[in-house]
C-alpha cells in the first residue's frame with residue numbers, strides 16, 4: 001500500500017500504522033534469517049581453510065583428502081592424534097596450533113585464528 005495517498009487524518013493514521021507495520025515486517029524479515037551458529041560457521045571454515053585437502057570430513061565440501069586421518073564421527077573420538085583428550089578447548093588448540101600439543105606432528109599449522117579454530121572444533125565435535 002502506498003504511504004503517500006491523500007486521506008482524512010483518521011485514514012492517514014491507519015495507513016501510517018499499516019506502512020510502519022510493513023517497514024517493521026521488512027526489518028524483521030531481514031533480521032529473520034537465523035544468525036549462523038558456531039557449528040555452521042565451522043563447517044564453512046573447514047572448506048575455506050581447505051582442511052579437506054588432507055582430511056575426509058562429512059558434509060564439508062571437497063573434503064576427500066587421504067593424507068591425514070578421516071575426521072568422520074570425530075565427536076565420538078576420545079583422543080586427538082591418539083594422545084590428547086578430545087575436548088572443545090584442546091581440539092580448538094590443536095586446530096590453531098597442532099605442534100603446541102604434539103611437537104612432532106605432521107599436521108601443519110593452518111594459520112587459523114582462535115575464534116575460527118573454536119568454530120571448526122565445534123563442527124567436528126558435533127559429528128557422530
Ligand code: HEC
Nearest residue numbers: 049051054067068069079080081082095105106107110120
Ligand atoms: C597438509 C595436510 C593437512 C591439512 C591441510 C590439515 N591436516 Fe589435520 N592432520 C594432518 C595429519 C597428517 C594429521 C595426523 C597428525 C598426527 O596424528 O600427529 C592430522 C590430524 C588432525 C586431527 C586429529 C585426527 C585424529 O585422528 O586424531 C584433526 C582434528 C585435524 N587434523 C583437523 C584439521 C583441520 C580442522 C584442518 C584445517 C584447519 C586440518 N586438519 C588441516 C594433516 C593435515
